[in-house]
Amino acid sequence: MSLTPDQLQRIALLARIDVSAEEAQGVAERLNRVLGMIDQLQSVDTQGIEPMSHALDVVQRLRPDAVTESDRRDDYQKGAPAVEQGLYLVPKVIE
Amino acid sequence: MAWEIVVGIETHTQLLTRSKMFSGAPNAFGAAPNMQASAVDIALPGTLPVANRAAIEHAIRFGLAVKGKISPRSVFARKNYFYPDLPKGYQISQYEIPIVQGGTVHFFSDKAEKSIRLTRAHLEEDAGKSLHENFKDMTGIDLNRAGTPLLEIVTEPELRGAKEAVAYARALHALVVWIGICDGNMQEGSFRCDANVSVRKTGDEKLGTRCEIKNLNSFRFMEQAIEYEARRQIEILEDGGSIQQQTRLYDPDRDETRSMRSKEDAQDYRYFPDPDLLPLVISEKDIDRIQSEMPELPSSRFKRYTDQLLLATSTASVLTSDKGLSDYFDRATESASTEIIRQTANWIAVSTNAKLNERGISIQQIPVPALQLRQLVERIVDGTISGKIAKEVDDAMWSGEGTPDAIIEKRGLKQISDSGAIEEIVDEVLAANGKQVEDYRAGKEKAFNSLVGQVMKRTQGKANPAQVNEVLRRKLAR
Known part of the structure; x- marks a missing residue:
């Protein structure tokens, strides 16, 4: 399996990564190498084997329902480019 | 189409x-x-x-x-x-x-x-x-x-x-x-x-x-x-x-x-x-543990209310719209008679529910304990007060004036069921309302209602309405 230029641009858009026309060729080659490995994996006979959803064969540990975090807004917002009235500000998003 | x-x-x-x-x-x-x-x-x-x-x-x-x-x-x-x-x-x-x-x-x-x-x-x-x-x-x-x-x-x-x-x-x-x-x-x-x-x-x-x-x-x-x-x-x-x-x-x-x-x-x-x-x-x-801790579900309560308690589906669906309301009803009617169950259900579904909505409060904040509502309904069923007077008592309960019996006593709201007393008042009303008596005998049913109204007015609503009707009809028939 290999990616068409359109598929590559679609993936780049979904990931919000700007891939220029010059870079496209190289990126496609590298991604195709990864897809090649996946093809190789898919050629293995997995008949009768239950798929795993995680590489570790262990189950989720759960947390008791308790509040363990205190407010650290001021610390967190020190790293934000723009803050007003306690809100993080981002360029206007129009639906 | x-x-x-x-x-x-x-x-x-x-x-x-x-x-x-x-x-x-x-x-x-x-x-x-x-x-x-x-x-x-x-x-x-x-x-x-x-x-x-x-x-x-x-x-x-x-x-x-x-x-x-x-x-x-x-x-x-x-x-x-x-x-x-x-x-x-x-x-x-x-x-x-x-x-x-x-x-x-x-x-x-x-x-x-x-x-x-x-x-x-x-x-x-x-x-x-x-x-x-x-x-x-x-x-x-x-x-x-x-x-x-x-x-x-x-x-x-x-x-x-x-x-x-x-x-x-x-x-x-x-x-x-x-x-x-x-x-x-x-x-x-x-x-x-x-x-x-x-x-x-x-x-x-x-x-x-x-x-x-x-x-x-x-x-x-x-x-x-x-x-x-x-x-x-x-x-x-x-x-x-x-x-x-x-x-x-x-x-x-x-x-x-x-x-x-x-x-x-x-x-x-x-x-x-x-x-x-x-x-x-x-x-x-x-x-299994969570299942064992589950409350009775609204659908099963609904079935119990309609099948065992024989409540109307509309009443049962109001009661089971809110677990608190339903719990309140269950507390008020524990081992009660069919008539008390029926009247309590109606009272909660209509009057209590309306009052809660009016005040914007939940059933958990209701000022009337379930067993006091039960007492109120018992007083209607045993003839101590009429349904109309019960509304007055209920208002007083909501204002925190105490139990129904205390309110009935304090305000003197006990229904007059003494037939001698009712006959006396009916006689007075008939004597004072000659025109309505004539109208009634001329076939105007409306005149009858007006006479009932006069009796109720003189007793401040406390006369037993069924008895008033009966005595009036009997005396007018003469």
């Missing part, structure tokens, strides 16, 4: 927990912006989610309540999309294997019992909030809501029309509040519905193309939005057009839906199992 409206509902139910789905930040509404957003909720690099046991148990409670299948093993997945109120760039949800599969919700619509099959209910986390209005060229982001545990409950597309869809949504709302997994506060966004609406010619098997109406946060808007949307689709089809699959928003001010995004720019969420979270395994033992 006859059209059939087909609706499926997706409901985002915020789960009632102390802390968030994957972090130890508080899960409470109304804090100042970003004061309840922890490092996990704002997606600082290096943080990891840990699932909240209470949220998972709430999902199991729901699954048991709708008799769905609780997946012994379910998987958290990443739903990828970019939006500033979703700082990780993905929402943790469940995709291929949700925690609850199938199930049925029973409800009443147009006085008929209906049921709707559920497709699934899955756990996920809420996003933050974007505030577009207050800043020039900027959007404000509040991440307090980010990470709030949600159970998304999805029906099959099998509801017929707006009324039925709303009846289902009300029943679901009552159920999630009843089993204690959601506070049900729609103003605060605790219970938010999306409606998938399509239309098809009556008799067609194939579903029409659907449009999804997002974020309906009141039952009234939900009904209006579905009705508008169905009309819009029917008009397009009758003009020979076709429906485009779209996500639409309802604007209550203009009573219309409008397009938010179309299928062409539909999201590609690229779901995949979240490597930060291991498979969620639920044991039979956990399910």
Whole structure:
């Protein structure tokens, strides 16, 4: 399996990564190498084997329902480019 | 041409927990912006989610309540999309294997019992909030809501029309509040519905193309939005057009839906199992324990009320719309006679319910203890007071004047059932109202009511109405 230029641009858009026309060729080659490995994996006979959803064969540990975090807004917002009235500000998003 | 409206509902139910789905930040509404957003909720690099046991148990409670299948093993997945109120760039949800599969919700619509099959209910986390209005060229982001545990409950597309869809949504709302997994506060966004609406010619098997109406946060808007949307689709089809699959928003001010995004720019969420979270395994033992702690469900109480207590379905459905109201009724009528049960049920469904709504308080805040209401009804049934006087006593109970017996005593409200006393008053009234007596004998029934009114007035409403009627008729017949 290999990616068409359109598929590559679609993936780049979904990931919000700007891939220029010059870079496209190289990126496609590298991604195709990864897809090649996946093809190789898919050629293995997995008949009768239950798929795993995680590489570790262990189950989720759960947390008791308790509040363990205190407010650290001021610390967190020190790293934000723009803050007003306690809100993080981002360029206007129009639906 | 006859059209059939087909609706499926997706409901985002915020789960009632102390802390968030994957972090130890508080899960409470109304804090100042970003004061309840922890490092996990704002997606600082290096943080990891840990699932909240209470949220998972709430999902199991729901699954048991709708008799769905609780997946012994379910998987958290990443739903990828970019939006500033979703700082990780993905929402943790469940995709291929949700925690609850199938199930049925029973409800009443147009006085008929209906049921709707559920497709699934899955756990996920809420996003933050974007505030577009207050800043020039900027959007404000509040991440307090980010990470709030949600159970998304999805029906099959099998509801017929707006009324039925709303009846289902009300029943679901009552159920999630009843089993204690959601506070049900729609103003605060605790219970938010999306409606998938399509239309098809009556008799067609194939579903029409659907449009999804997002974020309906009141039952009234939900009904209006579905009705508008169905009309819009029917008009397009009758003009020979076709429906485009779209996500639409309802604007209550203009009573219309409008397009938010179309299928062409539909999201590609690229779901995949979240490597930060291991498979969620639920044991039979956990399910059995939760089952043993479940309260009696509204549907089973409804059945008990109608089948055993012989209450009218309308009364039973009011009583079972709220667990508190139903518990109150049960306390008031414990081992009571049929007549007291019937009258108490009516009193709660009509008068108590109206007073609660008027004052905007919940049954938990009612100033009248259940056993005092029982005493009030007993005094009506044993003839101490009339139904009309009982209303006065009830008002006094609501103002905190004490028990019904104390109020009846203090205010001298005991019904006059002494026939001698009633005869005396009737005689006085007949002597003073010669014209009405003549009118009555001339066949005017209205005159009779006026005479009854006079007797009641002289006794301040305390005369036993049945006795007054009887004595008056007897004396007038002479």
